[in-house]
Amino acid sequence: MQQSAQTRPQHAVTHDAMQSFSNATDPRLAEVMGLLVKHLHAFVAESNLTKAEWLKGLEFLTEAAKITSDERNEFSLFSDIMGISSMVDVVSQPPGGTSSSVLGPFHNHDSHTQPNGCDLTQGQPGDRVWLHGRVLDIHQKPIPNAEIDFWQNADNGLYPAQDPAQDPQNLRCKISCDPNGSFSLLTIRPHPYTVPTDGPVGALLAHSNRSIWRPSHFHIIVSAPGYVGLVTELFPSGSDYIDNDTVFGVRPGLIVDIKPCHDEQVAQRYGLTTPVNEVNFDFCLVKKN
Numbered sequence: 227m228q229q230s231a232q233t234r235p236q237h238a239v240t241h242d243a244m245q246s247f248s249n250a251t252d253p254r255l256a257e258v259m260g261l262l263v264k265h266l267h268a269f270v271a272e273s274n275l276t277k278a279e280w281l282k283g284l285e286f287l288t289e290a291a292k293i294t295s296d297e298r299n300e301f302s303l304f305s306d307i308m309g310i311s312s313m314v315d316v317v318s319q320p321p322g323g324t325s326s327s328v329l330g331p332f333h334n335h336d337s338h339t340q341p342n343g344c345d346l347t348q349g350q351p352g353d354r355v356w357l358h359g360r361v362l363d364i365h366q367k368p369i370p371n372a373e374i375d376f377w378q379n380a381d382n383g384l385y386p387a388q389d390p391a392q393d394p395q396n397l398r399c400k401i402s403c404d405p406n407g408s409f410s411l412l413t414i415r416p417h418p419y420t421v422p423t424d425g426p427v428g429a430l431l432a433h434s435n436r437s438i439w440r441p442s443h444f445h446i447i448v449s450a451p452g453y454v455g456l457v458t459e460l461f462p463s464g465s466d467y468i469d470n471d472t473v474f475g476v477r478p479g480l481i482v483d484i485k486p487c488h489d490e491q492v493a494q495r496y497g498l499t500t501p502v503n504e505v506n507f508d509f510c511l512v513k514k515n
């Protein structure tokens with residue numbers, strides 16, 4: 227006599243559910259879905275998940291779907307605060323290069339290309355910071371004509387997508403590095419900010435007595451033909467929340483000092499007086515296989 231699903235051993239249910247994906251056309255889909263089933267089933271068994279808790283989980287996902295739009299993705303935020311986004315960064319990182327970090331929700335593919343050395347500050351409030359460096363390969367050789375894609379928040383802690391008073395292109399740009407792999411730009415000191423709290427993820431953070439803050443950071447994507455692209459962030463040392471980033475994006479190698487620069491030529495170029503706040507950071511890219 228065939229056993230009902232309720233009376234079958236747990237491992238048989240897990241086995242059957244894993245097997246149900248084994249005929250996927252894409253073998254990687256079969257592998258990933260099989261492992262996902264295996265670990266989700268183990269979570270249900272180990273936590274003795276109740277029906278009420280399972281329903282609460284479904285309710286959470288339903289609420290996340292309701293609040294998700296083209297401008298706002300609650301599932302992406304959930305991935306971030308669970309540390310999943312950071313785990314994907316860590317396990318997919320090729321060895322030898324600069325550490326990657328989370329992309330975050332405010333990247334804009336349409337950032338305008340600006341001249342190398344550009345001034346992004348345009349009279350707005352904020353401590354001026356001269357950010358510069360080079361793009362190198364793992365042998366410390368410059369990669370000519372690499373591209374930098376840069377964005378950050380304004381002095382009020384907001385990104386243009388959150389603040390209609392800002393130009394959509396404020397404090398963001400793309401820059402082509404020079405033949406020596408060098409880049410520079412003038413920006414402002416970024417500020418800590420909170421992740422969105424008006425959805426189910428915000429409620430979860432509140433119920434969990436968790437911080438909603440991210441430390442201050444510059445966002446940077448570095449790319450060059452023939453090299454693995456790098457999505458990363460630079461975190462000024464001493465920022466609030468640097469030891470308690472709610473999306474787990476901080477890596478030791480990405481913490482930078484904002485130092486005083488006494489180069490008169492740099493100060494003159496931007497109409498500043500010395501010392502100028504300076505961040506000097508070299509990015510290292512790994513060749514594609």
Ligand SMILES: [Fe+2]
Pocket residue numbers: 330332443445
């Ligand atoms: Fe950010």
